[in-house]
Amino acid sequence: MSQIHAHQVLVVYTDDEPGVLTRVASLIRRRGFNIHSLTVGPTERAGVSRMTIVVDSEPARVRQAVEHLRKLVNVLEVEQLGEVPSVLRDLVLVRVATAPEVRAEVLQLAQVFRAAVVDIADDSLVIECTGSLAKIDALVDSMRPYGILEMGRTGAVAMARGSRALKPARRAVPLRTGTSPEAMSV
């Protein structure tokens, strides 16, 4: 698992229409980023989807990617979290091998992480946990010695803290559309 500090989190609001995910993913691939996680889902507004993308890169390069994303026609707005305080949550389901002699230990550890046990078999438990990337990493690491049989993570969903509504980050001015006067005169 790569270090938390290299993670950069982008929140991308897009039109909810076919092909948007391909476009965003294609752009990020094309600009040479490795996607750590990408989640998509609906928002409070009909027709608007929200992606949380975690990439491993320096902030300056990610800022460049933000400018590229802003050029996509079906992208409404892009926020680069990390520059503002934010909440970030990942969810994991992990199936841990639990021989009878360690079962109690595993249950206790799960409790420490405020994780829930959502399935019990004779020789394993499925544990569910929500939290920051760091917390989930720590939980997973603590389970490793017992034997992780299966694991799935959703990828991060993130949101800035404080009271704020979605609004364009930049004030817009009317743009001249059509051809330039010079263009027509030659």
Added chain:
Amino acid sequence: MSEASTCTGAQLIWESLLREGVDTVFGYPGGAILPAYDAMVSYPIRHILVRHEQSACHMADGYARASGRVGVVVATSGPGATNLVTGLATAMLDSTPLVAITGQVGSALLGTDAFQEVDITGITIPVTKHNYLVTRAEDIVPAIREAFAVARSGRPGPVLVDITKDAQQSRSALDWEAAAPKRHQRHLPAALDPEALAQALDLIRSAKRPIILAGHGIQLAGARAEVLSLAERADIPFALTLLGLGAVPATHPLSLGMMGMHGEAWVNRAIQEADLLLALGMRFDDRVTGKLKEYAPHAKKIHIDIDASELNKNVPVDVAIAADLGDTLRALLPQVPVADRSAWLDTIREWRGDSAVRDIKNMPDDGHLYAAHVMHDLWRLTKGEAVVVTDVGQHQMWEAQYYKHDGARSLITSGGAGTMGFALPAAIGAKVARPEAEVWVVAGDGGFQMTFAELMTAVQEQVKVNIAIINNGYLGMVRQWQAMFYEGRYAATPILSPDFVKLAEAFGVHGQRVECRGDLASAVAQARAEEGTALIEFKVEQEDSVYPMVPAGAALHEMIRRPNALAETGSDPH
């Protein structure tokens, strides 16, 4: 046709194009686009039948670059659509506004690998600003309207609209107003930041050795007058990128000439010595910066471009302004102090003197024909007033160095992509857009062989272009690299050509061959006098190289200079 009655999707395509002001499209028919072609005959739109869809894109590109209007391409599904890819990439990298309309298999067949089905919207994502897959007639007008708005707005570029055959065949009402585009306005540039403007003014005021780096964006923004006012008012010389040539006049006293890999030595030197770079509508491509670490080490940098993603991308700058160039300069100009920078201009002039003695153009005639001479003479004979459309290679660089472009949109060339085969089709498009202009193709023997089938298009459509083939028997630019960096191993660069004069004849085009400088003027006069397309093959020195040259990855001032023009080719100067 009244707005209320319904039309077929095919009719809606043409209705939309007409309303967008389209008078000409470049295309090639096929099954999936046949309904659109069938409807076309009822509309007053000229269709130019190309010989390959790639050329349709280049023609639309030339049309757009010559006129500032949106170029339009039509092609069928499958191979028709995939043939557009190189042309779209070329337009994308050079910010040309294009709309490509492709037919697609019926919507029920999508995703089934049906005959001539390819996922062209998937394929073209990275080479278009945006694209659409339209499966219903009622979505055609909104898609085409938005496509035009996207193609033209901000930093222009190509947009593709893929329309299924059933969408073309079914009916829908035409509601033009309801289809008004909005989404292209989502990412308008921010309002001008007064603080950034103030910082820029401070830098301009205190600069002793400033240079304007003039790019293609000046043309696209129509900001020629503003850039000239800035230069003249503040007495700042300007250097041009390849695509910036013509954006501001070459013969202006403050014009230095082209920068970069094959830029003038004094220009690159001036950039390396400058204390301020004003980058206007250019993007610090690796071909103009050389080694980034050593680029303009003493200079503060101001970068103005409408595309925010270009700012601080390659070169970190002190002031970055993402805005329309004309708007920005109009806001700045009243506060720019009138200045006299003659000391700086004199220094550059001295460097320039050193280059003149090495200039092949100033060498005595040794009876050989040099491409540089051809370009220089062509410039003189056409009084610098032609629209020149160049291909890619050595001849492209010689044209840029020796044809002095004063007029806006007078040089059309594939800069970002460097697409061989571009010149002839793009020239046909340019001539269609500006029939009153004298249009010259300057192409290499290699690149001309990539798309010369379009000679027949020129004949069929009665489009007159003049063609100069610079025949050096090599893929010259690659040969030059092999000579300089691969110990002269000419792997796959010698290239045979057909007899171009006979070839011209076969197409019904006037053809001539010129082998010495003395015959050049009369041949050019003859070609210009011909009513139809005329071709001249110039048999030039085979192993000449383009100088100066900044080797890829070297610092901008580390130029390879022309040792001695005539000694270099092993000929006796007298």
